[in-house]
Amino acid sequence: MRTISGRGAQTTTQVVSLKRVSHHSHTRGQVSSLPPTCYQNVSGGRTARLVGARRAQTLRAQASRSERNERKENDDVVVQVEAEAVDGGEEGGEGMKVERRGVLAAVAGASFLAKTNGPAEAKVVSKEWEVVNLPIEPEVVLLDISFLPDDPKHGFLLGTRETLLETTDGGKTWVKRTLEAAQDEGFNYRFNSISFSGNEGYIVGKPPILLHTSNAGQSWERVPLNAKLPGTPVLVTALPGEGQAEMTTDVGAIYVTSNAGLLWKAAVQETVDATLNRTVSSGISGASFYTGQFSSVKRSDEGKYVAVSSRGNFYMTWEPGQTYWQPHNRASARRLQDMGWRPQGGLWLATRGGDLYFNNDDKDLENFKQVNFGARGYGILDVGFQPDGTLWAAGGSGTLYKSEDGGKKWKRTKSADKIPGNLYAVNFVSEKQGYILGNAGILLRYIG
Numbered sequence: 001m002r003t004i005s006g007r008g009a010q011t012t013t014q015v016v017s018l019k020r021v022s023h024h025s026h027t028r029g030q031v032s033s034l035p036p037t038c039y040q041n042v043s044g045g046r047t048a049r050l051v052g053a054r055r056a057q058t059l060r061a062q063a064s065r066s067e068r069n070e071r072k073e074n075d076d077v078v079v080q081v082e083a084e085a086v087d088g089g090e091e092g093g094e095g096m097k098v099e100r101r102g103v104l105a106a107v108a109g110a111s112f113l114a115k116t117n118g119p120a121e122a123k124v125v126s127k128e129w130e131v132v133n134l135p136i137e138p139e140v141v142l143l144d145i146s147f148l149p150d151d152p153k154h155g156f157l158l159g160t161r162e163t164l165l166e167t168t169d170g171g172k173t174w175v176k177r178t179l180e181a182a183q184d185e186g187f188n189y190r191f192n193s194i195s196f197s198g199n200e201g202y203i204v205g206k207p208p209i210l211l212h213t214s215n216a217g218q219s220w221e222r223v224p225l226n227a228k229l230p231g232t233p234v235l236v237t238a239l240p241g242e243g244q245a246e247m248t249t250d251v252g253a254i255y256v257t258s259n260a261g262l263l264w265k266a267a268v269q270e271t272v273d274a275t276l277n278r279t280v281s282s283g284i285s286g287a288s289f290y291t292g293q294f295s296s297v298k299r300s301d302e303g304k305y306v307a308v309s310s311r312g313n314f315y316m317t318w319e320p321g322q323t324y325w326q327p328h329n330r331a332s333a334r335r336l337q338d339m340g341w342r343p344q345g346g347l348w349l350a351t352r353g354g355d356l357y358f359n360n361d362d363k364d365l366e367n368f369k370q371v372n373f374g375a376r377g378y379g380i381l382d383v384g385f386q387p388d389g390t391l392w393a394a395g396g397s398g399t400l401y402k403s404e405d406g407g408k409k410w411k412r413t414k415s416a417d418k419i420p421g422n423l424y425a426v427n428f429v430s431e432k433q434g435y436i437l438g439n440a441g442i443l444l445r446y447i448g
Contacts, residue, residue: 128448197238204233270324286313331368384426394423
């Protein structure tokens with residue numbers, strides 16, 4: 001089987017302890033941090049002044065480029081959340097349609113948070129949700145949240161700009177942490193995914209990075225990844241058993257490890273490109289437009305995967321035992337926004353434009369029925385499930401819907417419309433413990 005390993009099995013990983021840092025992050029790209037540049041030796045007062053002025057101008061230009069590069073990763077994510085998520089056009093139609101209300105609300109909210117450095121205290125949105133104060137800049141895009149299975153009050157929240165927050169009270173308050181190993185190379189890492197099994201946990205991010213802890217996050221070690229790893233790690237799952245984990249990249253590569261990431265084995269034996277080239281004649285609409293990446297990858301508790309193509313033309317599924325991803329035509333003329341697994345089996349599907357579909361048969365993953373939803377044109381970005389069967393659908397411009405009958409009837413949480421941003425990830429740890437992530441540094445905590 002194809003394997004991905006570290007730089008030698010005996011490579012020593014660096015153990016790094018977490019420490020508290022100031023709420024005000026250090027700004028990169030300052031002139032003093034730029035590498036030295038060689039200049040021509042000159043003599044004479046006027047010539048020296050001219051060269052000095054040119055040098056200062058060059059340094060300012062380099063600093064400006066550095067700052068722009070640092071912001072690019074965040075801008076890419078924000079654009080996807082604020083614009084692509086609310087695309088209401090159909091394939092071949094008028095294309096992107098950006099919700100002006102959502103963008104203006106996000107900008108206004110970011111401006112407010114920038115001036116106040118976050119809300120002074122938790123703000124109740126409804127009788128079931130509150131906005132949590134976070135010690136981060138409003139430009140940070142939150143990407144994942146995870147709690148220790150044996151200690152549900154102890155968890156971690158991560159995102160862009162190397163953001164890592166820790167809580168020990170169930171998410172009421174958070175403390176900012178920093179990882180020295182993620183800073184020694186000068187990269188501005190985007191932490192994509194975090195997962196725990198017992199006290200053992202993993203973090204993956206972009207540029208490709210893997211961090212491992214065996215003591216509930218008290219310290220983290222950097223585990224080397226092969227430079228030839230296909231794609232960027234976007235999802236990691238800690239599995240039962242010491243050193244067991246599964247990692248997925250944005251190009252559909254799935255790897256498993258039994259020694260905490262020192263050695264990885266490929267679970268998929270054929271690349272997505274090869275699969276599509278072989279099956280394009282089978283009638284998969286939009287397969288020829290595949291850009292080489294997935295915009296979304298979701299995993300079920302049973303280890304099944306569903307992934308949406310970056311253009312939203314089609315989707316693919318994979319489950320343990322299969323040698324390659326299975327391509328599927330989408331159920332609607334509208335392009336796909338996101339998909340995920342339902343706890344009772346089957347899939348949910350959201351389109352760009354606010355339509356929602358449910359699949360009730362995990363044996364036939366192309367049989368969908370549209371849900372009577374009425375999202376008013378706002379794109380639905382994620383659907384979350386409480387253990388008692390309650391459903392929550394979140395989306396653009398603070399859109400939040402609730403269903404208590406399995407998705408037959410939905411009620412909009414009108415007070416959430418005041419949230420200055422888009423809500424795009426719903427995560428329930430238990431029936432009474434749930435969270436919703438949003439842009440502009442927004443975190444909602446379930447208090448119902």
